[in-house]
Amino acid sequence: MHNNKLRLRDRVNRIDLKAFRNGFQLVAFGLLVYGGYIGFDLGNKLPSFSCVFNSEGRGGVCYLGILQHDLKHPLEYFLDFAGVMFLISLGVFVLWFLLLNKAWCGYICPLGTFQDWITALRQRLGIRYSEYRWNTRRRIQSIKYILLALLILIPIGISNSLFGLGKLPEGLSMPFCRICPGRMLIPLFTGDYSQFYLDFSSTSGLIITSLGIIVLGLFLVGAFVKKRFFCYFCPFSALHYLFSKAAALKLIKEGSKCTRCGDCYRACDMDIPEIADEVELKNLVTEDCTLCLKCVAACPEDGALKVTFVSKTIFESTEAGFNKRVQKANADE
C-alpha cells in the first residue's frame, strides 16, 4: 500500500505538466463557454471570467459582474433580505475561490486560456515575447487594484449619489463589464458578435463602448507580445489576492533546498521575481501568480517547490520529474 502510494506520487511528480494543463484548460474552456448548451451550470459566483454576455453557451457566470450588479443598489437595499442574499453570494464566491486559489486563473479562466493560445501561436511563428522592466512591472501592479476600487465605487456612487457619481448615467453602473475584453471575445466563440458595437445614442455610451473596443484591441495585441498580458491589470486577480492566503491550494517553497538557479523564474509567465529570490517566505502565491505550476515543473531540486492542498502535498519538484520533462521537451523539438 505504502509502495503504491509512493509510485503514484512519483508518477504525479513526473507528469507532463504542459500537456496536462493544456488539456485541463481546454476542458474548462469548453465547459464554461459551451456548457450551457448541454445544461452544465456552475452558478453565477465563479472566480473566473465566464462571461454573462455569453448568454446561451455559458456554463457559469463570472462573479465580478454579479458584484457590480449587486452594488448598484441603494444602501438601504442591503439592510434586510437583499443584504443577506448579497453576503451569501459573496460567501459562495469566496468558497469557490478558496478551493482552487489562483489556479482559477492558471487553469480555468477562459480569458487566461485564450491568452495562452495566442502565446502558443506566437511561439509557432517564432516571435519572441517582451518582458517588463522590474520598475515598470512594479508600477503597473497597482493598476488592477485601482480598477477593482473603481468597479466597486462607481456602482455604489451612482446608486447612492456619492462622490459626485450620481450624475453619471445608470448605464455605467457596471463599468468593468463594459470595458472587459471578455464581453466581446467570449460570446464570439459561440458565434455571437452582437457585443461588437459602438453606442452612438449618448456621449457616455459612445465613450464606454469605444473604450471597450480599445481595451479589446490592447488585449489582443498585448497578449501577442507579452505572456498573460491582461492578467497584470486584471481586477479579478486583485480581488482573488484578498482571499488567497486562506485558500486550500498553496504553492510552497522550501528556501533551504533552493539553489537560486533561476529556472523557475524563466518558466514563469508572469515574471514573478520572488519565485527565484525568496528563500524565507514559504507561501509563494503572490498577487500576480496564476498558480500555473510551471515553476514547480521547471525546478530540478527535490522538494524545493511544491503544491499543497489542505497541507497535503499533491505535486512537487523532483530531479527525476525535471529530467523527464526536459527529455520530453527535447524530443518534441
Next chain:
Amino acid sequence: MTKSNRFNHAVRGGLFGFLALCSPGLYADLWISPTPATGKPMETASSADKLLYIQHGAYPDSVTRQYPPGEISESEAFLVDPNDERQPAQIEGNLIRFRAPLKGQHWVYLQERRLNGDTLEIETSKYRFYNRKGDVKESVLKEIRGRTNDSKYDRPPVAGMPLEIVLLKPEQDHHISCCLYSGDRVRLKLYLDQQALTRTAANIRSESGWQARFDTDTNGVMKFEIPRYRYSAASRGSPTGKFTIARINPSTSVPHHWSGLPNYPPFCYWEGSY
C-alpha cells in the same frame, strides 16, 4: 345550474369559431399593477407575501369595470417563479395575492373569461417583477446554487395562456441588468396558443403616453426602441426603474379552433420591480 357549470357547459357546447382579435378601443385595457387605482397600496413588498392590483380602463387611467348584466365570468391567476414552477395566486375582488419567497424574476398571469351571448371573451394580462424581498429560509439554497438561467428574457410561452407577449433579449445589453432603459432596443415576441403570431400589427403604449404601431415579422417578433424623452426615467432612489407597458392590440383576424366563439380583447404586458 351554478354559474360555473353554466359557463363550462356553454364553453363545451360551443362550435368551431374564429378568433376575432378586436380593433383598438373596442375593449378597455386589463392590467396588473403594484398600486391600486386610488389610494395607497397595502404594504406587502417587504415580505414574501405579495399583493398586486387588477386594473381596468384606458391605460393608464383606471376605472371600476361595469360588467353588462347577465354576463357570466370567471378569473384565474397564477405565478411563475424563478425556478420555472407555477405557483398559485388567489384573486380577491381586484386583488391578486400570492407568495414569492425567492429572489429573482417572477411573472404573474391573469386570465378573465366571460361568456357574452355565444361568444367566449378572454382577456389576458401578464406582469413581470423582480422580487427583491423574499424569504431568507426559502431562498438560501437557490442563492447558493446561483442558477444562471432565471433571466427575464426569452421565456417560453406558458401553457394555458392563449395569448402571450414574451420579452426577448435586446440586441445589445442582455446580461443581468434588471431594467430596461430609455434608448434600449426592445424585442417582443407574440404568441397565440404558444405559436408565434406572425405578420400582425400591434400597438405599444407607454405610461407617459407614447404610442406606436408595429408589425411582427415572420417569426412573430417586433422591435422598437424605447423613446428617450417619453419613458419613465429610472430615478436615483429607485434604480430598478418604473414600469414599461407593452399593450398589444392585435387587429388582424386569425382562424382558430375553439369551443365556442372566443373573442380576444387586448393583451397587456407589464414590467416592473416589486
